[in-house]
Amino acid sequence: MGKSISLYDLPTRPTNMDNVDCEFPREIQDEMSIQIPPEDYEAELKLNLEQHKAFSMIIDVIQKGKSGIFFIDGPGGTGKTFLYRALLAHLRSKKLMAIATATSGVAAAIMPGGRTRIPILRYQ
Numbered sequence: 001m002g003k004s005i006s007l008y009d010l011p012t013r014p015t016n017m018d019n020v021d022c023e024f025p026r027e028i029q030d031e032m033s034i035q036i037p038p039e040d041y042e043a044e045l046k047l048n049l050e051q052h053k054a055f056s057m058i059i060d061v062i063q064k065g066k067s068g069i070f071f072i073d074g075p076g077g078t079g080k081t082f083l084y085r086a087l088l089a090h091l092r093s094k095k096l097m098a099i100a101t102a103t104s105g106v107a108a109a110i111m112p113g114g115r116t117r118i119p120i121l122r123y124q
């Protein structure tokens with residue numbers, strides 16, 4: 001009681017949140033305003049051979065406008081998240097929508113814009 005909400009280090013409220021005339025619903029605006037960490041742009045240049053192969057395969061399918069499901073597997077610490085971050089940065093830098101979801105909050109938190117639920121899929 002009596003404390004300011006600003007003391008709780010919460011994410012800042014998007015400035016366009018009240019713009020009801022905006023072309024896109026709030027969830028989509030939120031996705032489009034995700035900040036890409038500079039190191040995630042650089043991750044694309046640092047991918048190892050296997051990461052690069054997966055990266056190219058996935059981006060190629062997207063660029064061709066095809067659909068696909070990819071399963072990335074590997075022992076802990078082998079760079080799966082590193083690859084996801086490179087993919088997210090690449091797609092978002094091209095103004096494409098890339099929704100990062102995970103089944104646990106911890107897993108979601110290690111990806112920029114990661115979330116455990118996807119209300120955005122209500123929109124078509």
Ligand SMILES: Nc1ncnc2c1ncn2[C@@H]1O[C@H](COP(=O)(O)OP(=O)(O)OP(=O)(O)O)[C@@H](O)[C@H]1O
Nearest residue numbers: 046047048051074075076077078079080081082083
């Ligand atoms: N190509 C790379 N170049 C530089 N560092 C990398 C590369 N790939 C992975 N790393 C680093 O290796 C560490 C482990 O990678 P990452 O967290 O992506 O592994 P993971 O497969 O997702 O692990 P886990 O399954 O345990 O979550 C991280 O510090 C990451 O930054």
